[in-house]
Amino acid sequence: MSSPTQPQHTPKAVSAPGKVLLAGGYLVLDRAYSGLVFGLDARIHVAIEPIRTKSGVSLSEIIVRSPQFLDAIWEYGYRLTEGGGGIVVYGLRASHDSKQSKNPFIETALTYALTYISSLLPNTPIAPSSISILADESYYSNPGTPLSPTSPFKSYPLPLTSAHKTGLGSSAALVTSFTAALLSYYLPPSLFTLSSPESQRILHNLAQAAHCAAQGKVGSGFDIASAVYGSCLYRRFSPAILEHLPAPGAEGFAARLSDVVQGEWDVSVGKEVVRMPEGxxxxxxxxxxxxxxxxxxxxxxxxxxxxxxxxxxxxxxxxxxxxxxxxxxxxxxxxxxxxxxxxxxxxxxxxxxxxxxxxxxxxxxxxxxxxxxxxxxxxxxxxxxxxxxxxxxxxxxxxxxxxxxxxxxxxxxxxxxxxxxxxxxxxxxxxxxxxxxxxxxxxxxxxxxxxxxxxxxxxx
Ligand SMILES: Nc1ncnc2c1ncn2[C@@H]1O[C@H](COP(=O)(O)OP(=O)(O)O)[C@@H](O)[C@H]1O
Ligand SMILES: C[C@@](O)(CCOP(=O)(O)OP(=O)(O)O)CC(=O)O
Missing domain, CATH: 3.30.70.890 (GHMP kinase, C-terminal domain)
Known part of the structure; x- marks a missing residue:
């Protein structure tokens, strides 16, 4: 049962595509040039729902699973920090002591999205939730087994760290769909509606910020742009936009993140100029x-x-x-x-x-x-x-x-x-x-x- 201060949330699911940079490698790192990027029909899906507990047990955590892989479960506690440092998340359970089980893309996307959500809804506690990630089979070259003849997703009898990536941009598609799922779930439609251009702009900026932080570098961001907008002619944002963000938990992180995410970015995403001829x-x-x-x-x-x-x-x-x-x-x-x-x-x-x-x-x-x-x-x-x-x-x-x-x-x-x-x-x-x-x-x-x-x- 949820407490009176916590709104009831409806389960949501979102997917985002992988990418291929057909032309503009290296050039696209410089704002003076552009990149021709195609989104692919290989997608990463994220479903989010209220956490299920046995009656009487109340859990204050966010559980993330990648059920296609062995032992791919990450359980996070979270708390609002002092000094406007935003929400910090921390791994729960012994399995988190092993470096193997850490997933920096999930952890960072969760920290950034929850911090942004709590800046918009400062008086609403974040309710626990359960999140599942499912990837189309082309992301990995390992052979998978179908769960049923109709399920499009395959099961892999190995840990995620042993999966062989095919380079379609799994982390960008994941960070984008994961961030979008959290925003759609925790924010009311008046603040976030995935199909609206303004919400997509917010999602793009937030996912770029989280992806860069998780990667530890500011790349061109073409992969996040195509995960959000699909195939496009991409001109990057000025890297300075993301250069002075404090670390999560540090004083002022939440306000700076909000400013950056809501600010005007000098990125350019040309959709109409990119076409694939019939045939x-x-x-x-x-x-x-x-x-x-x-x-x-x-x-x-x-x-x-x-x-x-x-x-x-x-x-x-x-x-x-x-x-x-x-x-x-x-x-x-x-x-x-x-x-x-x-x-x-x-x-x-x-x-x-x-x-x-x-x-x-x-x-x-x-x-x-x-x-x-x-x-x-x-x-x-x-x-x-x-x-x-x-x-x-x-x-x-x-x-x-x-x-x-x-x-x-x-x-x-x-x-x-x-x-x-x-x-x-x-x-x-x-x-x-x-x-x-x-x-x-x-x-x-x-x-x-x-x-x-x-x-x-x-x-x-
Ligand atoms: N199905 C998945 N579930 C959870 N995390 C995933 C999944 N697929 C990819 N990732 C995350 O993305 C990382 C791979 O990203 P990266 O090395 O940038 O490769 P790519 O070129 O595919 O983006 C993995 O280490 C993992 O953290
Ligand atoms: C060199 C680049 O311009 C293009 C790299 O494109 P890839 O598609 O090779 O990238 P990864 O999926 O991250 O390996 C760097 C960039 O634009 O960030």
Whole structure:
């Protein structure tokens, strides 16, 4: 039974998409340039409901579960701090002593969202709740087992820390849907309604702040923007916006967080300029590889600082080519495809040449020779328009643009099944199996979900 001061809350569920940065890796870190990002139909779902207790037992905690994985349960106590430090959360139970079981993305998103909620509703205590996280299967390459023939979510017989990520942006989709679920659940519709543009702006700002804090760095934020808004042309916010936030619990954290979240950000999210022509689709491929170069971003940016003139030339050329890529997709989407996909292939070729130049000059394997070989072989398949290394590049993924027909995917699969990567670059990196992930682009960002989707997973 809830106390008279605690409002009754209705269970809510929200999902947010994963991402692929098709063009604009590295450039998008600088506000002078933009990134072309597609949201994917792989989503992370978060359901929230009142906590269930045996009669007579009252629990003052928020329990978070990832029921697809072994031992993925995090139990948090929470309290309002003195000095306007906001709400701090702390792990309960012995399992929290082990570093393994900590989940900084959940802990930080919870701290930031509860602090923001309590600043808006200062006289309302936060009621206990139970939260479940469910991820679509493409986020992990481990084989999963279905719970039932109709459930879209798979069960994995391993701890989350052993899951092999496919790089679709699980933490950004999680922080976004988790934050949105908390705001939708604890705030009345007059203060937060997921479908309203103002609520989405608040969600974007809060999720960016929490994600940066959990990552311990301020990235470009394209992944959070696409989790909130879906596919878009993204120009980042000035990093200074998030630079002087006190730590949770420190004096003034709650007021500063509220100011930052409600303030005007100089971010730009262009939705209408990003289109996928009818008859085309994206295909993501996961590449099994022996090694990855750490610190790619640091190295590319260091080269840029050291050779500004040359780097500016590459950056300007790439920005032009990336814009040309987005424009050609838009032109084709408007039905102006009389010349077929020739220009699209050509502009992808221009983007790739400049990405290779960026990689060669900075000494970073952004599109290493192994990936060049793979992308070229894929582009030979009839119906494949072209492909690139997404995001920061490297050895572990490629994204292809192709005609949306089953035969094209089947032909592509034949090439990939027989793919034997060799150490083409002489760097000792041998790429292995290349798998097609069952995902495609999706234009829609965060959205409310019907709770019946989680039947069997969540005890609603
Ligand atoms: N299903 C899940 N349940 C709970 N936390 C998850 C889940 N999937 C991902 N995460 C969190 O996100 C982190 C992975 O984020 P990150 O390393 O940024 O990878 P990605 O490139 O997928 O975003 C995990 O360590 C975990 O904290
Ligand atoms: C280099 C970047 O511009 C793009 C990196 O894109 P990825 O998609 O490779 O990112 P992760 O999912 O975080 O690994 C850095 C940034 O924009 O923050």
């Amino acid at each position: 085309l689709r994206l295909v993501m491929c996961d590449v099994d590889c022996g090694s990855q170069t750490p610190g790619m971003v640091r190295k590319v940016l260091a080269w840029r600082e050291g050779d500004r003139g040359e780097a500016d030339r590459v950056w300007a050329g790439l920005q032009r080519a990336n814009e040309g890529f987005a424009e050609e997709l838009g032109r084709l989407a408007e039905g102006k495809g009389e010349r077929g996909y020739e220009r699209l292939s050509e502009v992808i070729g221009e983007v790739r040449a400049l990405v290779r130049e960026m990689g060669d000059k900075s000494g970073v394997p952004i599109e290493p020779p192994q990936q060049t070989k793979l992308l070229d072989a894929c582009a030979e398949v009839k119906g494949v328009v072209g492909g690139v290394v997404p995001g920061a590049g490297g050895y572990d993924a490629v994204v292809l643009l192709l005609e949306d027909r089953d035969e094209v995917v089947a032909d592509l699969k034949k090439v990939l099944d027989g793919w034997k990567g060799d150490d083409a670059g002489g760097e000792g990196v041998k790429i292995g199996k290349v798998g097609i992930l069952g995902v495609r682009q999706d234009m829609v960002g965060v959205r409310s979900e019907d709770l019946t989707l989680y039947k069997g997973w969540v005890d609603l």
